[in-house]
Amino acid sequence: MRILVLGGTAWLGRAIATAHLAAGHDVTCVARGSDVPHGAALVRVDRDEGATALAREAALEGSWDEVVDVTSVPSHATAAATVLAPRARHWTLVSTISVYRDADRPGADESARILEPSEDPHDYGRAKVRIEEIVRAALGDRLLVVRPGLIVGPGDPTDRYGSWAARAALAGDAPLLVPARDVAAQVIDVRDLAAAIVELGARGVVGVRDAVGPVSTLRSLVDEIRAAAGHAGAVVEATDAELERLDVQPWGGPRSLALWLPPAAAGLGARSNAALLADGVRLRSTAETARDVVVDERARGLDRARASGLTRADEVAVLAALAHDAVDG
Ligand SMILES: NC(=O)c1ccc[n+]([C@@H]2O[C@H](COP(=O)([O-])OP(=O)(O)OC[C@H]3O[C@@H](n4cnc5c(N)ncnc54)[C@H](OP(=O)(O)O)[C@@H]3O)[C@@H](O)[C@H]2O)c1
Numbered sequence: 001m002r003i004l005v006l007g008g009t010a011w012l013g014r015a016i017a018t019a020h021l022a023a024g025h026d027v028t029c030v031a032r033g034s035d036v037p038h039g040a041a042l043v044r045v046d047r048d049e050g051a052t053a054l055a056r057e058a059a060l061e062g063s064w065d066e067v068v069d070v071t072s073v074p075s076h077a078t079a080a081a082t083v084l085a086p087r088a089r090h091w092t093l094v095s096t097i098s099v100y101r102d103a104d105r106p107g108a109d110e111s112a113r114i115l116e117p118s119e120d121p122h123d124y125g126r127a128k129v130r131i132e133e134i135v136r137a138a139l140g141d142r143l144l145v146v147r148p149g150l151i152v153g154p155g156d157p158t159d160r161y162g163s164w165a166a167r168a169a170l171a172g173d174a175p176l177l178v179p180a181r182d183v184a185a186q187v188i189d190v191r192d193l194a195a196a197i198v199e200l201g202a203r204g205v206v207g208v209r210d211a212v213g214p215v216s217t218l219r220s221l222v223d224e225i226r227a228a229a230g231h232a233g234a235v236v237e238a239t240d241a242e243l244e245r246l247d248v249q250p251w252g253g254p255r256s257l258a259l260w261l262p263p264a265a266a267g268l269g270a271r272s273n274a275a276l277l278a279d280g281v282r283l284r285s286t287a288e289t290a291r292d293v294v295v296d297e298r299a300r301g302l303d304r305a306r307a308s309g310l311t312r313a314d315e316v317a318v319l320a321a322l323a324h325d326a327v328d329g
Contacts, residue, residue, distance in 0.1 A: 001025040001202065004060070004088075006047075006080055007070035008040060009033035011157050012094065012148075015194035016068055023198055025066075028059060047071070051079040063087045066201040069135070070094040073121040077131040081138035091139045092201050095132055095147045097210060097271060098125035104263075106184060106215075106270035110147075110208045144205055146197060149212035149271060150259065153190035153289055154296035160251075160258035161187060163309020164222055165290070165297045168229035170312040177248075177315050177322075178222060179260045180237035184269035185221055187259075188213040189289045196281040205279060212273045213283055218259050221286060228290040236319055246318050252308040 003020045007013030008029030018037045020027045027040040036042045043059045054060060060083070067088045071077055077093075085091065101113040117133055118126035132145055152161035168176055193211055200209070222235075238248070249256040251265075261268055273283075303312065310318065 001065040002063070003027045003201075004064045004067045004084070005029045005040075005070075006067065006076075007031060008036045008042075010070070011155055012151060012190055012193065013068075013070045015155075015190050016070075016094075016197050019191075019194040019198045020066075023202070025198075030054070030060070047073070047076040047079060050075070051082045054079055054083040060084070063089065065089050066092065068092045068094065068197060068201065071131065072124060072127055074119045074127055074130040074134060075121075077134045081134055085135075085138035088139070088142065090142050090144070090201055090204050090206075091135060092144045092146060092197055093132065093135050094197070095128045095145050096125065097147050097149045097212065097268070099129045099132065099147060100125075103265040103268050105267040107272055108267055109272040110210055110275060141206055144200055145208045146193075146200075146211050147208065148188060148193055149210070149268070150185075150187050151190050151193060152187040152293065154292055156190070156293075157307065158252060159306040159308040160256075161221075161225075161289075162293055162297050163256075163258050163306055164225045165229055165293045166302045166306070167309065167312060167315060168222070168226045168231040169294060169298060170302050171231055171233050171315075174233045174316075175236045175319055176222075176226065176231060176233060177257070177310070177319055178219065178235045178237055179243060179257055180239045181263075182217050182219045183259075183261045184215055184266055185218040185259050185261075186213045186215050186269050186271065186273075187221065187286060187289065189284055192281070192283045196276070196279075199281070200279060207275075209276050209279065210271050210273060211276055212271045213286065214273070215270045216286060218269075221259070221290070224287045224290040225294065228287070228294040236322065238318070238322055242322060242325070246321055248310065248318060254308070255310055255314060256308055257310065258308045 009031040117130035
């Protein structure tokens, strides 16, 4: 199969290109950077330059069995659809569950209401809605829209799930901070997501699929990570009020207890993956992901600077403040 990956230099796009290569396909990637998997051809294009930049590349001529696009920029989708949609047998758009309007509906599926569209790439969920519209208008019934939830696994640049692995490994026999209010959580391993995109594309599956893992809880995921990291210390629970007072953030980013969602966003960790599973997609266990992420985090450096999570030093300071408050009573 002749495969075009619009992207391929970042995390998921690179994993998709790698999985297509492993399936024996010819893979071409389009990006500004150069870090594509060994064996893939690279066409360097700045998609900010629009349709003409894609149209002038001889290497992009001819028909494509599969086009995969990871863009979050509506104008990039317009250019790609204009130039490439007429020559694509099947197209997979990587969207997101952030397109859904309501974050407080556990069990919701692909039929749930979505946001109003926006051309503004900084308005992430709405921009993805607009991209879905653009590509659907061009592709019609040749389009698969994959809407991932939280993607985790080795190499994750967002450091959300990985920050738990690093903290558990660094803590060793010492206490680990966890939120007292547990929340629903679901993760999909980047390798399973990439394999699913390759498999569904090869079979010509169309429509919309939420790409989310099994519904779990943050505490259960953290316990798997602790087991994988050999964390033998206690867990110390902090209430919402304590975490807020100590400037610990939810979900992700600096100073966060990653994956921990406010009550109003409880549905974000509990969407249905029935349609995905009905397609025969296989998902590895979250315990296996935990083991591989701990290995990956150790290799990349437990104490490196991260996009998300509490540093071990911040965690120790928060634990000390909690202990001090408890003594003060
Ligand atoms: N992480 C999560 O938990 C999560 C959850 C839901 C959905 N998603 C979706 O999953 C996908 C993640 O994709 P990803 O990991 O491959 O990362 P990404 O950062 O979304 O990838 C962007 C790709 O597009 C290329 N690109 C960006 N600007 C470009 C330009 N002007 N011209 C040409 N190429 C350009 C980048 O390459 P260069 O920079 O080299 O040009 C890169 O390969 C996205 O669609 C995201 O919305 C992620």
